[in-house]
Amino acid sequence: MRKILNLAIVLSIFISSCHHKEEHGDQNVKFVATSPIKTDTTVFREYVCQIHSIQHIELRALEKSYLQNIYVDEGQFVKKGQMLFQIMPVIYRAEVQRAQAEVDFAAIEYNNTKALADSHVVSPNELALAKAKYEKAKSELALAKAHLSFTEIRAPFDGLIGTFNDVRIGSLLDEGELLTTLSDNSKMWVYFNVPEAEYLNYALQKRQDKPLKVLLRMANDQLYDQEGVIETIESDFNSETGNIAFRATFQNPNRILRHGQTGNILMPVPLKNVLLIPQKATYEVLDKTYVYVINNNNQIEAREIKIGAELPHLFVVREGLSEKDKILVEGLRKVKNKQKIRYEFEPLSKIISELHSIHAE
Missing domain, CATH: 2.40.420.20 (conserved putative lor/sdh protein from methanococcus maripaludis s2 fold)
Structure with a gap:
């Protein structure tokens, strides 16, 4: 019994000293x-x-026709004026030739009428009519050339080509159909x-x-x-x-x-x-x-x-x-x-x- 009591006292002293160290250890x-x-x-x-x-x-395609050539790839950097797509130009080239012939014919008719008007053979009204036909023919030629130029799709500025909108060589394009996008990334707006x-x-x-x-x-x-x-x-x-x-x-x-x-x-x-x-x-x-x-x-x-x-x-x-x-x-x-x-x-x-x-x- 005395041994047990002594052991309990020793343990109590030990535990007390441990608590004392814990309480004051941080002070060091x-x-x-x-x-x-x-x-x-x-x-x-x-x-x-x-x-x-x-x-x-x-x-976008500006004319309705078949896509004849693709000269660039997606993600490619292109320069201003570079050819990107070619729409089949056969019909539009023929329209230019027809319009040119109309201009040539109207020019001859106008020159003949002018010569007759100078000789007072025809009235000034007939000369004015011939001149109007000539001017109309020239405007139709300019329009035909514009349509022909629309078959060549070129880059309006330096930039990167975007994703193709499911277009391939030989595809029939409608007027206004989306081909791809072009981005000028030299500067960015945030x-x-x-x-x-x-x-x-x-x-x-x-x-x-x-x-x-x-x-x-x-x-x-x-x-x-x-x-x-x-x-x-x-x-x-x-x-x-x-x-x-x-x-x-x-x-x-x-x-x-x-x-x-x-x-x-x-x-x-x-x-x-x-x-x-x-x-x-x-x-x-x-x-x-x-x-x-x-x-x-x-x-x-x-x-x-x-x-x-x-x-x-x-x-x-x-x-x-x-x-x-x-x-x-x-x-x-x-x-x-x-x-x-x-x-x-x-x-x-x-x-x-x-x-x-x-x-x-």
Whole structure:
């Protein structure tokens, strides 16, 4: 019985010492603390966008006939004036020859009538009638030549050929039938919608002598290597969405961007004299954001803050902190509210530099 009692006492002492170590062990740990910094910075607002070629047209058959030749392929780059399709020209060439014969006949008739009119053999009215027939014949020849030219479908500008609309050599084409599309991708127009409040911020900050430049995040989450410039804003707000459309222009020297692509526009928003803190110095409870503020007694106190904007690794604090406050940066899960801690102070600039170095690797 005495052995059992002694064993119980030993176990009690051991457990008590373990609890003592757990309660005071964290006091030997040094945490990292910092203070918010006030600075000017820029955040980027992101908007879903649609990418369009500056010129995107449909190429259609202007005459009804058989498709005789296709000189290009889908996705091919073509130059202005290059032949794309040939519609069978036999009938239209014959029409030109007939019209030319009519012109020749009318010219002879007019010249004969003019000679007779000069000799006062025929009246001036007959001469005027012969001249009118001659002019009509010439106009019909011009029309026939126009119809013949429509059998040659050429590129009106440099661009990329789109998908063929189920047309093949020998296909019977109707007048106006769609053949393919042509896109000029040398520049791209990127459209995106901006809410009214953000439009007003942009309009108030805009400088007339300095156009606003924007970035484009492509569908693969990479940034496009050319900056865009906002050139136009739609005249009216959409009454259903409350948004207004912006259009940015991007140069496309390598033809990476294509008509119909999607992405995200990043619009810079300058912020003056804002407080920045590391994102990792915050935690959330029920959709509210908190930090641990260290008081003069080295005791931490949970404090709710309001986040204004987000930067890489940083938050812009709208309410709840000042430059003089010291906040806990690391070990937030290891401490409790009102706990006393030991800490080392590090300037926020150093912490930011370390964060960028880690993520760059």
